Amino acid sequence: MSKTKKKPQTLRRYVLKVQSMIALIIVLSYTLVINFYFIHGLDEANFQDLHLESNDFARQYQKNIDHPMPNNIHFQGFLDWKSLPVEVREHFAAFENVKKMAMDNIRLFSEDTFISWPEQAIFVIAQPLFDGKIFYLVRKINIKQYDALSQMGISKMFQLTWPIALIFLLVMHFSVQLLLKRTLTPFYRIGDWVESLTLENVEQDTPNFEFYELTAIAVQQQKALLRLSAMLGKEQDFLRHASHELRTPIAVVKSNSELLTRIFSSENNKDKGEQSLARISRAALNMQHTTETLLWLSQEHSIEQSNQQTLALVEIDLNLMINNLVEDNAYLLQSKKVKITLKLTPTHIKVLETPCRLILNNLIRNAFQYTAEGEVIIQCSQGLVIVENINISEGDFDHSGADYGYGLGLRLVDKIVNKMHWSYQNNDASGGRKATVDFRTSI
Known part of the structure; x- marks a missing residue:
């Protein structure tokens, strides 16, 4: 009981x-x-x-x-x-x-x-x-x-x-009552303040609760809610980034599945079927690696520990990766008059593969997404990659809040390069933008 x-x-x-x-x-x-x-x-x-x-x-x-x-x-x-x-x-x-x-x-x-x-x-x-x-x-x-x-x-x-003793007791009693009223009022205030705290107003300045101890409690409460807000923000970022990054491989899987259905109906298109299967396999592997990288970005421990646990340095053919990404994002250029210019020199570099792919995929996708008519130029030389898009269309694009590109995509790029200590620049260019990444400055 x-x-x-x-x-x-x-x-x-x-x-x-x-x-x-x-x-x-x-x-x-x-x-x-x-x-x-x-x-x-x-x-x-x-x-x-x-x-x-x-x-x-x-x-x-x-x-x-x-x-x-x-x-x-x-x-x-x-x-x-x-x-x-x-x-x-x-x-x-x-x-x-x-x-x-x-x-x-x-x-x-x-x-x-x-x-x-x-x-x-x-x-x-x-x-x-x-x-x-x-x-x-x-x-x-x-x-x-x-x-x-x-x-x-x-x-x-x-x-x-x-009578003197009674007067003393009364004076002491009322003095304590006044003291309680004076000291408990800030307690009620801090209670109301904590109850009114939300993720929207938690970063506002902490009110002055008159006593140092109460103000210290309020500051600690604010810090705790800020930590909670940061955790929720990371979860939301992960969901947004995952949704954003998985669109391309999902689109590849979907389009190539439809292509395979048409190809397998004819026995004369065996080579095209094998290419579609390769794209599907590559897209599935990209989704797996993307999920691992986004989880890695949300972790608190050091990069070295993360590298040992989830990601590994591998030697990659940077030109082959760029060609594959151009092919995977080509659906964004359908019905557009956009010329793709590749200036690639043979480049093999030892790097963390999935973060590198995420960065290049975002930059290439941004260039394709935000070019209605014009040219996209991609250069690669000894680990230095430059992606530039030149848009000659009269229409303007909203770069501030789109799910693709300059909103979410480039924020993810910023987080990755900051964590990996890669050299990165993204500047306005004539009719578009010019992004430069140097993978040779890796950790």
């Missing part, structure tokens, strides 16, 4: 609970401290009185040894140890022989009550005189005699203390 999940408490309730506990502890501690200093102050006041009276008697005694002993309602004086009351000698035995002034006090508690309460307080000062005798000054306070007065004092103390 699963346990019921405990509902998390709110921050406001938690802070108020802690605040109440702390306030109660402070009030109790402050009460104890006040009580301590109150008792200590009373003791000091009694000792001050006894000390002044003792010093005065010592001066008078030095002038006249027959000076009368102080004896009144507040204290009593004694000139020798044996004359002291028995209870004083029992509790202050250390005062029998002193070399300098000493003072102490004691409280006597009742033993017949449930709560122990002091019944009597005794204060004693012992002061040596000039003739070697010791003067004792004793004050006894019978607490029972002051019971009514004490109760009145305690009552007044409670009447004063508890």
